[in-house]
Amino acid sequence: MRLSKYLADAGIASRRKSETLIAEGRIKINGVVVQEQGATINIEDIVEFDGIRVGVQEKIYILLNKPAGYICSVYDPYDRPTVIELVKDIKSRLYPVGRLDLDTEGLLILSNDGEFTNLMIHPRYHINKKYQAWIKGHITTAALKNLTQGVELEDGLTAPATVTVLEQDQHSTLIELEIHEGRKRQVKRMCAVVGFPVISLKRTAFAFLTLDNLETGHYRHLNPQEIEHLYKMGSATTK
Numbered sequence: 612m613r614l615s616k617y618l619a620d621a622g623i624a625s626r627r628k629s630e631t632l633i634a635e636g637r638i639k640i641n642g643v644v645v646q647e648q649g650a651t652i653n654i655e656d657i658v659e660f661d662g663i664r665v666g667v668q669e670k671i672y673i674l675l676n677k678p679a680g681y682i683c684s685v686y687d688p689y690d691r692p693t694v695i696e697l698v699k700d701i702k703s704r705l706y707p708v709g710r711l712d713l714d715t716e717g718l719l720i721l722s723n724d725g726e727f728t729n730l731m732i733h734p735r736y737h738i739n740k741k742y743q744a745w746i747k748g749h750i751t752t753a754a755l756k757n758l759t760q761g762v763e764l765e766d767g768l769t770a771p772a773t774v775t776v777l778e779q780d781q782h783s784t785l786i787e788l789e790i791h792e793g794r795k796r797q798v799k800r801m802c803a804v805v806g807f808p809v810i811s812l813k814r815t816a817f818a819f820l821t822l823d824n825l826e827t828g829h830y831r832h833l834n835p836q837e838i839e840h841l842y843k844m845g846s847a848t849t850k
């Protein structure tokens with residue numbers, strides 16, 4: 612196996628960053644610094660990064676139904692609850708694959724596979740995400756058209772979205788939005804710009820994955836077919 616792939620699989624860094632670490636002379640194979648990019652390793656080789664042995668850990672992929680009030684971070688300096696606390700019984704260091712805001716709930720993937728995470732969150736890879744948003748007021752046809760065609764935000768025009776009205780009560784509307792970009796607070800900003808601020812937000816789908824009957828705060832492991840399918844989706848769009 613190529614050394615850079617081994618380092619990426621071990622969660623040290625992305626493949627490209629691993630190549631930099633190799634060039635910097637920070638990687639040793641069997642006690643010897645290796646700086647060639649094409650270096651490969653065998654199963655019995657001992658690999659060290661900055662003098663510490665690197666081991667390939669089991670890869671873990673979790674689908675969590677995130678409750679509101681949990682931050683998508685491994686550590687919070689303000690001591691707020693983190694999503695990692697919801698998967699405490701998993702003894703591996705997991706990272707959120709992308710982010711949901713503190714007050715957003717719904718489908719969140721957690722993993723220790725850096726390559727997978729990059730594929731899933733890179734804007735170029737176009738993974739569809741579905742959100743249900745309760746918004747203030749009764750949405751107008753003009754606002755729906757605007758959301759569908761693309762909204763001008765501070766960081767540029769959004770790609771067209773698919774929007775469906777699901778429900779209405781006296782003062783608010785429940786809409787479903789499907790987007791493939793993953794900009795910061797994108798759904799809330801889009802809705803605010805068209806004049807209908809979000810009251811509450813839930814992600815209901817990520818690619819072909821949905822929450823099904825998973826209760827809020829609960830999680831399940833992705834199965835090998837799901838992982839392979841996601842990898843294929845990510846890789847197909849990079850070509």
Ligand code: URA
Pocket residue numbers: 710711712713715795796797798799800812
């Ligand atoms: N869009 C938002 O505004 N917030 C989220 O948490 C996710 C998407």
